[in-house]
Amino acid sequence: MRYLKLLGVLYRTSIQTDMEYRVDFFTRLVASLLGLLTTIGGLSIAYGYTSTLKDWTYPQVLVLVAVYYLMDGLTEMFIAPNMRNVMSQVREGTLDFVLIKPVNAQFLTSFRTVVIWRAANIVVGILLTLYSVGRLGNHVGLVQALSFAVTMAGGCAVVYSLWLVLVTLTFWFVRVDNIEQIVWQAFEAARYPIEIYPAWLRGGLTYIVPVAFIITIPAQALSGRAHQLPLIVSVVIGGFSLAAATLFWRVGLKNYTGASA
Amino acid sequence: MQYWFNLYRANLKVSIASMLQYRFTILIWAVWGFVGPLISLAVWTAVSAARGGAIVNKASGASFGARDFSAYFLVYMIFSHLMMSWDAFEFAFRIQNGQLSPALLKPVHPIHRDASSNIAFKLTTSAMLLPVWILLFVLLKPNIHLTFESILAIPALLLGGALRYVLQYSLASIAFWTTRVEAINQLYFSLDSFLAGRIAPLALMPLWVVGIATYSPFRAMGSFPVELALGHLPADQILPGFALQIVWLVVAAGLFKALWRSGIRQYSSVGA
Incomplete structure (x- = not known):
């Protein structure tokens, strides 16, 4: 309850700051619509x-692109800005100020800010989801919608864990901001069905930078391509990666010595 | 002449030294050059597998098999690395945080230092990526028949690189007025994806796209050198292609001069 209140305060202040840059939203919206047009x-x-690309029909691929936009938007809005913050705090030694506060450090670093104008991609993602679901015809029912929600939640858990692991690496290596690029490169690849890639790359996109769980499986769930097994796997992987990343973060925090102190 | 030679030599030395210092960092940026072409290659390989053979564009008569796609996108990957430029994306940051101001105090135009660092990036990363390129050629077995005309790809590559550089720098100077450039850059990137043959070989695109692409600067600094190297261009299109590259380079240089001159008056050095 106390954390919920805190979350409200944190998000409210960062939204207040963002309100000064309202034009930003429209630039981003135009940019993301142009990007969508290109894809x-x-x-x-x-x-x-x-007519099909490795068994994916055109409307099904549109669903995939929509999920890509949703996940990209959610990451850039809620996760990435906070994690980038921690990276620079570790480098500058200002993480100390976070650690001495009487709240859970993982909570405070993960939910410090929200960049609302990044929601442009989410808006585009939602519109495209609705459009592509229409194109799919009447294959989408309550079951698909529910499994979409579940796999999306699983995907969000995986994205968050991935970033948390990246950030935790800074406790040892100090400068890892470039590794972020590898995550985005994998995201870029997941804009298309991962079945089109050679086996080794598909393995990398499933197990190393698991965009398969982040983008492909939710898209399969919504377009009715996924069955129970991927659904269960998604939940298990989401929960497991969340637990593993949190554990790794705690170990990393013990190794943090403060840069300038 | 001697002056410029010394200037570029000194700048290159500094840039290469700093690139070698951050070799891991620049290598990760350079890997971005692999992502686009290899994704396109994967898509088109899947399409040709779905068709069970070569893809023929009924409108233009062009035909591409799986190994033709490997040839096109591998050569594209290397050439676009050699012609790349990132100034349009970086320049706005420099204006936003005032970093441009000290560069303006120097007695030479900042474009020269940036051009040196562009060349240094290409030299150092190409040396690092060469083994990977060779490996990809061995793995993907591209269908390449070099002809005498393939040599012409070298001047086309140099002209294309110069054109992309000057055009991106002009685009970058728009930041003098707008500060935010995401939308403009995205527009540039979108046009580049289609008209430069980045997403698909132009020969497979609808004819009206090809029509626009042929006269646009994007083909001149994109697929033109690639098509030349692979011998995809009919003989009567080679000379007009070079002429277009030169015309666009002149236009871009003029545009850059005009934009820079009025932009620099506009510049009020944010944050300094």
């Missing part, structure tokens, strides 16, 4: 020559 244009050229 869809490219896909429709490819689908001009074939």
Whole structure:
């Protein structure tokens, strides 16, 4: 309860700051619509020559692109800004000020800010989800919607854990801001069905940077391609990675010695 | 002449030294160059597998098999690395945090230092990536037949690189007025994806896209050198292609001069 109140205060203050940069939202919206147009244009050229791409039909791939936008937006809005903050705090030694506060350090660092204008990608993602679900026809029922919600939650847990592990690495290596790029490169690849990649790369996208659980499986769930097994796997993987990342963070925190002190 | 030679030599030395200091960092940035072309290659390989053979564009008569796609996107990957430029994306940050001000105090235009660091990046990362490129060629067995005209790809590559550089720097100077450049950069990137043949070989695109692409600067600094190297261009399109590269380079240089001159008056050095 106390944490919920705290979350409200933290988010309220950061939204107040963002309100000063309202035009930002429209620039980002235009940028993300243009990006969407590029992806869809490219896909429709490819689908001009074939009706399915490794068993994915065109409307199903649109669902995939929609999930990509949702996940990208959620990450850039809630997760990435906070994690980048921690990275620079470790480098500058200011993490000390966070650690001495009488609240859970993981909570405070993970939910410090929210960059609301990054919601542009989420808006685009929601619109595209609705549109592509329409294109799918009447394959989408309550079951699909529910399993979509579950797999999305699982995916969010995996994204968060991935970033938490990245941040925890800074306790030992200090500078890892570039590793972030590897995560984004994997995200870029997951804009398309991962079945199109060679086996080794598919393995990397499933087990090393698990975008398969973040993007592919939720898209499969919504388009009715997933069955019970991926659904259970998604929940298990989400819970497991959350637990493992939290444990890793605690170990890392014990190793933190403060940079400047 | 001697002056410029010395200037660039000194700048290159400094840039290369600092690139070697941060080799891991720049390598990760350089890997971004792999992502786009390899994704496109994967998509088109899957399409040709779904069709069970070569893909033929009925409108243009062009035909691509799996190994033709490997050839196109591998050469594209290397060439776009050699022609790349990131100034449009970085320049706005420099204006936002006032870093541009000290650069303006120097007796030479900042574009020269940035151009040196661009060349230094390409030299150092190409040396590092060379083994990976060779490995990819061995693994993907591209269908490449070099002809005499393939040599012409070298001047086309140099012109294309210069054009992309100057054009991006002009685009970057728009930040003097707007400070935020995400939307403009995204527009540039979107046009580049289609018209430069980044997403698909132009020969497989609808004819109206090809029509626009042929006269746009994007093909001139994108797929033109690639098509030249692979011998995809009919002989009567080679000379007009070079002419277009030169015309666009002149236009871009003029645009840059005009934008920079009025932009620099606009500049009020934020944050300094």
